[in-house]
Amino acid sequence: MANLLNRISEELAAIVARVRPSLVQIRHGPAGSPRGAAAGTIWHPEGLIVTNAHVVAGPRGRADVPLEVVLADGRTLPARILAQDASLDLAALRVSAHGLPAIPLADSRRLRPGELVLSLGFPWGVTGGATVGVVIGTGSELPELAHSGREWVAASLHLRPGHSGGPMLDSRGRLVGLNTLMNGPEVGVAVPVHVAVAFLKTHLGRSPAVPPPALV
Structure with missing residues (x-):
């Protein structure tokens, strides 16, 4: 063990x-x-x-x-x-x-409850501060979260001020989300990476200078 x-x-x-x-x-x-x-x-x-x-x-x-x-x-x-x-x-x-x-991208739509995830950021100014937990749930039907209708990844990790905008990673080091908020002291919430892909496609189009990487 x-x-x-x-x-x-x-x-x-x-x-x-x-x-x-x-x-x-x-x-x-x-x-x-x-x-x-x-x-x-x-x-x-x-x-x-x-x-x-x-x-x-x-x-x-x-x-x-x-x-x-x-x-x-x-x-x-x-x-x-x-x-x-x-x-x-x-x-x-x-x-x-x-x-x-x-960072290579994963398909956040395939995340399952119980999978290990990590988040990085600058909590209270600490460079590259890391926190780890497991996926609690994904999708838009997370009743404890406000802003119903939006898609989320919720995980049992400790996001703090300074983590916002940093990467949430799967156990292979691929990007599955972008840290966005805390829901109480024990739940960290991220915007799923497939939502970010759609956002970039909508706002930046297919410009060859900024193509979003393919999901893997």
Whole structure:
């Protein structure tokens, strides 16, 4: 039993180490505090980043505050909002960078209750903070969640301020969702990745510069 737990622990740590370069920090303005920063997920190597709409809304909802993205290698780049949808809590950003490490996508519609998931972000400013749990449920029929009719992934993991916009991963390190909210202290909720794919297709079309990766 101990050997099994050790193997699982090592595999989870390896997934986190592999995916962390695809996690970015999003700040509002040059003086943005790391402690108050949220997360974003590299979607395409040519500078496309996906996060939550509430992350890009700015302090107290101000839209005039410039956004900065801090990459895992320490580079700080200005970011431009390409699209956002508050009803889905999704936003797409562009930074001027090339060869960024995007995360492979899984089909979030195939997630089952009990499957292991991990979430990364910047909880309270901690770089690449990870949390792990199991899927509680998916879809739009999750009665404890508000905003009925939206699709969700709910999991028994501890999302905290700063996790928003970061990746939720399956046990193979593939992207299954984007962290979006806490539902009490024990339930973390993500926007499923297939919803993000549809969002990008709707708002960015089929531009060859920003093709969403295929689900695998």
